[in-house]
Amino acid sequence: MIRLLAILGFALLYVPLAVLIIYSFNASQLVSVWGGWSTRWYGELWSNDAVLDAALVSLQVAVLSASIGTIFGTLIGYILSRFGGFRLRMLFTAMTTAPIVMPEVVTGLSLLLLFISMEQLFGWPQGRSVTTIVIAHATFGMAFVAVVIQARLAGFDRSIEEAARDLGARPVRIFMGITLPVIAPALISGWLLAFTLSLDDLVIASFVSGQGSSTLPMVIYSKVRLGVSPDVNALGTLVILVVATGLILGALIMSRAEARRRRSQDRS
Amino acid sequence: MSDEASAQEQPFLRIRNVTKVFDGTTAVDDLSLDIRRKELFCLLGGSGSGKSTLLRMLAGFETPTSGAIEIEGRDIVGTDPADRPVNMMFQSYALFPHMNVADNIAYGLKRMGMPKSERLSRVAEMLRLVRMEEFAKRKPHQMSGGQRQRVALARALARGPKLLLLDEPLSALDRKLREETQFELMDIFDKTGTTFVVVTHDQEEAMTLATRIGVMDKGKLVQVDTPRRIYEFPKNRLIADFVGNVNLLEASVAGDDGRFVRLDCPAIGQEVRAVCEGDIPQIGTPVTLAVRPEKITLGSGYPAIVEDYAYRGDVTRYRLRLAGGGILDVSRANRARAGEQDITWDMPVHFDFAPEGAVMLRD
Numbered sequence: 202m203i204r205l206l207a208i209l210g211f212a213l214l215y216v217p218l219a220v221l222i223i224y225s226f227n228a229s230q231l232v233s234v235w236g237g238w239s240t241r242w243y244g245e246l247w248s249n250d251a252v253l254d255a256a257l258v259s260l261q262v263a264v265l266s267a268s269i270g271t272i273f274g275t276l277i278g279y280i281l282s283r284f285g286g287f288r289l290r291m292l293f294t295a296m297t298t299a300p301i302v303m304p305e306v307v308t309g310l311s312l313l314l315l316f317i318s319m320e321q322l323f324g325w326p327q328g329r330s331v332t333t334i335v336i337a338h339a340t341f342g343m344a345f346v347a348v349v350i351q352a353r354l355a356g357f358d359r360s361i362e363e364a365a366r367d368l369g370a371r372p373v374r375i376f377m378g379i380t381l382p383v384i385a386p387a388l389i390s391g392w393l394l395a396f397t398l399s400l401d402d403l404v405i406a407s408f409v410s411g412q413g414s415s416t417l418p419m420v421i422y423s424k425v426r427l428g429v430s431p432d433v434n435a436l437g438t439l440v441i442l443v444v445a446t447g448l449i450l451g452a453l454i455m456s457r458a459e460a461r462r463r464r465s466q467d468r469s
Numbered sequence: 470m471s472d473e474a475s476a477q478e479q480p481f482l483r484i485r486n487v488t489k490v491f492d493g494t495t496a497v498d499d500l501s502l503d504i505r506r507k508e509l510f511c512l513l514g515g516s517g518s519g520k521s522t523l524l525r526m527l528a529g530f531e532t533p534t535s536g537a538i539e540i541e542g543r544d545i546v547g548t549d550p551a552d553r554p555v556n557m558m559f560q561s562y563a564l565f566p567h568m569n570v571a572d573n574i575a576y577g578l579k580r581m582g583m584p585k586s587e588r589l590s591r592v593a594e595m596l597r598l599v600r601m602e603e604f605a606k607r608k609p610h611q612m613s614g615g616q617r618q619r620v621a622l623a624r625a626l627a628r629g630p631k632l633l634l635l636d637e638p639l640s641a642l643d644r645k646l647r648e649e650t651q652f653e654l655m656d657i658f659d660k661t662g663t664t665f666v667v668v669t670h671d672q673e674e675a676m677t678l679a680t681r682i683g684v685m686d687k688g689k690l691v692q693v694d695t696p697r698r699i700y701e702f703p704k705n706r707l708i709a710d711f712v713g714n715v716n717l718l719e720a721s722v723a724g725d726d727g728r729f730v731r732l733d734c735p736a737i738g739q740e741v742r743a744v745c746e747g748d749i750p751q752i753g754t755p756v757t758l759a760v761r762p763e764k765i766t767l768g769s770g771y772p773a774i775v776e777d778y779a780y781r782g783d784v785t786r787y788r789l790r791l792a793g794g795g796i797l798d799v800s801r802a803n804r805a806r807a808g809e810q811d812i813t814w815d816m817p818v819h820f821d822f823a824p825e826g827a828v829m830l831r832d
Contacts, residue, residue: 363530364563368628369551369580382567462566464610 266338274346309408329411342395386458487536498688514685736795770821
């Protein structure tokens with residue numbers, strides 16, 4: 202029974218994706234009519250400048266926002282797990298995770314208002330652009346990275362940091378030379394998570410993007426609104442490919458690091 | 470007195486009235502202790518006795534609430550762990566998982582700014598000391614617990630600390646390996662000439678390793694003595710019970726025969742004699758008679774009945790019911806290869822012990 206439910210659940214999740222992938226190889230002009238196998242829509246995508254530009258914007262935004270988010274998220278995660286004593290820690294923890302559960306519409310709207318008022322106050326950021334999307338994506342990417350890092354540090358053997366200090370290292374060197382390398386797998390998987398989330402985002406990007414800074418999901422969405430054309434399927438398939446690669450890579454890195462950690466903590 | 474002798478008189482490590490309070494609980498309570506140069510000192514105690522807190526204060530990871538810690542007369546309380554002439558071997562070994570063995574050992578040397586050629590030869594020397602030459606390029610997760618333990622030791626010794634702290638150094642090893650490693654550790658101790666302070670909850674480990682043992686309980690040192698004296702002349706019931714096996718029988722002081730104290734022991738039903746450290750208390754004072762099972766002989770003496778016995782290969786343990794109702798454990802070495810057990814259940818026997826083998830405890 203449970204197995205059946207599990208299969209059903211997975212089917213619900215993945216059958217639509219499978220259908221989309223299959224239809225991306227459809228030779229027919231009409232989306233809902235099967236006309237044999239073909240890769241023509243992929244070729245068509247390649248020659249579509251709007252799509253290529255959007256893909257480039259999306260990649261740029263994803264890489265930049267994931268990197269910024271990872272830096273700040275790591276610092277937040279470190280502080281939350283290490284400096285446990287400070288007042289309002291609970292509030293700070295809740296505030297860190299809030300962007301994860303906040304409706305995207307709210308996040309997007311509030312960021313848009315922030316950017317507008319910032320521009321009025323001191324003229325930066327000028328209009329809506331790639332910069333504003335990067336900042337917006339970095340804020341929620343940061344929240345996810347913070348959670349990942351905090352979880353990793355919760356299982357961290359602090360005596361290795363003490364050992365480094367005992368052997369003559371200063372706090373900054375300990376953080377850079379010992380703590381960071383040891384939690385590097387979590388860092389990478391946090392980065393990949395932020396990267397894929399940024400690639401996926403439509404709502405927030407719609408609020409904070411401007412002229413010439415449409416992301417891939419925005420282009421897909423606008424294409425679909427004009428009627429579903431088969432090349433959207435091809436585009437969707439490519440997005441799935443990138444996102445899935447990122448997620449699987451992240452999971453692999455984490456589980457390998459976990460296995461290694463277990464082994465090195467074995468008693469004999 | 471020559472200069473050398475007076476230098477040895479001055480304690481190498483002096484802990485003076487150190488107290489450590491965590492959120493209202495006193496972990497270490499006004500503790501003072503002198504440790505001599507080249508001593509292998511064991512802090513022995515159960516969990517919560519404050520022994521680890523004391524060790525962490527020596528390393529510098531905790532700051533005493535009050536009191537002073539001096540090495541060669543210099544107070545180190547305000548000194549960062551990184552700047553103390555002290556290194557520590559951690560219970561979990563705390564090897565850096567992303568570095569190989571050689572890099573682990575070299576870490577502390579790099580922080581000292583030691584030039585590379587010198588560093589390499591020092592690492593090689595350390596690897597030789599712990600007999601891990603072939604493992605220089607291994608990562609921690611590729612080694613067994615015993616090998617990791619040696620690397621941790623080599624890393625802690627690499628900087629040539631004046632004082633080496635070892636936190637439960639052998640607790641993560643299985644029994645057989647632990648015994649082997651004890652002797653290796655002593656060997657390395659002899660070779661390096663460093664002062665060692667070992668924290669352990671394992672009385673056997675403390676007995677084997679230490680030149681002196683400090684038994685800790687509730688943040689205080691209860692007794693500081695050589696292993697032999699701790700075992701033979703424990704100061705109170707706690708220590709007698711903690712170190713080895715012991716029979717503790719209630720008694721009261723009956724008199725003094727010049728060398729020994731005479732005790733009235735209702736459980737045995739007769740007067741017995743025992744060693745009394747210090748002045749003999751007034752007649753009638755309630756005390757405890759402590760006798761180790763192996764100090765008791767079977768044959769003649771006081772009457773008892775065998776309640777139970779357990780054959781353990783090297784020794785046989787007998788549990789006797791005494792005339793006065795108490796229980797007494799006796800252990801007898803199996804010298805001859807006895808085909809059958811000559812003493813068995815419910816058999817009346819007689820036991821005896823030399824007064825030198827029994828101790829009067831004041832609590």
